Amino acid sequence: QQQVKQSPQSLIVQKGGISIINCAYENTAFDYFPWYQQFPGKGPALLIAIRPDVSEKKEGRFTISFNKSAKQFSLHIMDSQPGDSATYFCAASTGNQFYFGTGTSLTVIP
Amino acid sequence: EAGVAQSPRYKIIEKRQSVAFWCNPISGHATLYWYQQILGQGPKLLIQFQNNGVVDDSQLPKDRFSAERLKGVDSTLKIQPAKLEDSAVYLCASSLLYTDTQYFGPGTRLTVL
Numbered sequence: 001q002q003q004v005k006q007s008p009q010s011l012i013v014q015k016g017g018i019s020i021i022n023c024a025y026e027n028t029a030f031d032y033f034p035w036y037q038q039f040p041g042k043g044p045a046l047l048i049a050i051r052p053d054v055s056e057k058k059e060g061r062f063t064i065s066f067n068k069s070a071k072q073f074s075l076h077i078m079d080s081q082p083g084d085s086a087t088y089f090c091a092a093s094t095g096n097q098f099y100f101g102t103g104t105s106l107t108v109i110p
Numbered sequence: 111e112a113g114v115a116q117s118p119r120y121k122i123i124e125k126r127q128s129v130a131f132w133c134n135p136i137s138g139h140a141t142l143y144w145y146q147q148i149l150g151q152g153p154k155l156l157i158q159f160q161n162n163g164v165v166d167d168s169q170l171p172k173d174r175f176s177a178e179r180l181k182g183v184d185s186t187l188k189i190q191p192a193k194l195e196d197s198a199v200y201l202c203a204s205s206l207l208y209t210d211t212q213y214f215g216p217g218t219r220l221t222v223l
Contacts, residue, residue: 044214046211049211
């Protein structure tokens with residue numbers, strides 16, 4: 001059973017556009033929701049994270065929107081750049097239990 | 111600050127052989143994780159250590175996988191015997207005690223033929 005469902009599987013965006021990746025979860029015990037960025041041949045790197053007591057968190061061009069009642073959260077990448085081309089994973093955690101989504105391959109076209 | 115180190119980076123073995131992976135976490139990080147990442151999927155947590163004790167190993171296939179973290183620093187993950195479906199990247203991550211931010215190593219890519 002997939003604990004965290006992520007969509008879309010792949011995304012192509014023009015340079016300067018907005019990239020949006022969505023995730024949904026079922027377990028209301030999750031209390032930490034990070035997004036990771038992974039380049040080929042590298043391990044995932046933490047991009048931004050949110051806890052369920054806030055609805056939005058912004059760091060530079062990256063924003064997480066969190067909807068607790070809908071059990072959904074999303075990553076928005078503003079002014080997308082070719083260097084943002086990578087695979088993005090959402091995740092959810094209860095502390096001991098840590099679950100990743102299936103990943104979204106983002107390609108930003110110059 | 112040095113990151114999480116893993117070795118080897120690549121390993122090719124025949125099915126039914128055994129293999130071991132090594133991880134050296136960031137200095138001072140008490141929590142260590144091993145993940146399995148199958149091609150095209152997100153990482154799956156196999157085992158979590160705090161210092162040298164196991165916190166969670168509910169998704170570790172214990173009939174063939176084992177892991178240890180002697181002295182609460184380095185860790186090894188072993189597969190014996192390997193199956194074709196074990197082909198994956200094995201990622202090690204570490205974090206400070208009681209914090210959520212995990213730092214990942216580059217992974218070991220295992221191919222089982």
